[in-house]
Amino acid sequence: MSLTHEKDVLVAEAPADFANAVVELYTSEKLWTKLSDNGVNTTNVLYSKAAAKKQLAQLFTQEHLSSRSPSRGKTPGMITGDLIAAHTGSIKTI
Numbered sequence: 461m462s463l464t465h466e467k468d469v470l471v472a473e474a475p476a477d478f479a480n481a482v483v484e485l486y487t488s489e490k491l492w493t494k495l496s497d498n499g500v501n502t503t504n505v506l507y508s509k510a511a512a513k514k515q516l517a518q519l520f521t522q523e524h525l526s527s528r529s530p531s532r533g534k535t536p537g538m539i540t541g542d543l544i545a546a547h548t549g550s551i552k553t554i
Contacts, residue, residue, distance in 0.1 A: 462502065462506055463499075463502060466495075467494075467495075467498050468495065468498045468499045468502050469495065469499065470482075470484075470485060470495065
């Protein structure tokens with residue numbers, strides 16, 4: 461999730477450690493502010509419109525599409541043709 465312990469979040473494995481982390485967070489304005497500010501900043505960097513746009517642009521590059529599977533990089537018509545060719549005889553027209 462790209463979050464860092466004591467920078468963006470507090471992480472605890474055991475119930476007692478979790479309780480201690482909650483008490484520390486509640487009693488330390490400095491820690492509260494740090495985690496709050498860093499959490500908001502990290503969220504904006506990872507999940508903003510700009511971040512989503514960048515990720516989608518990367519996912520739809522020809523290089524990414526053609527590296528994923530044999531059908532990647534083909535147009536929908538090419539894929540449909542492949543499917544029809546693979547199922548010749550089993551497709552009935554109405």
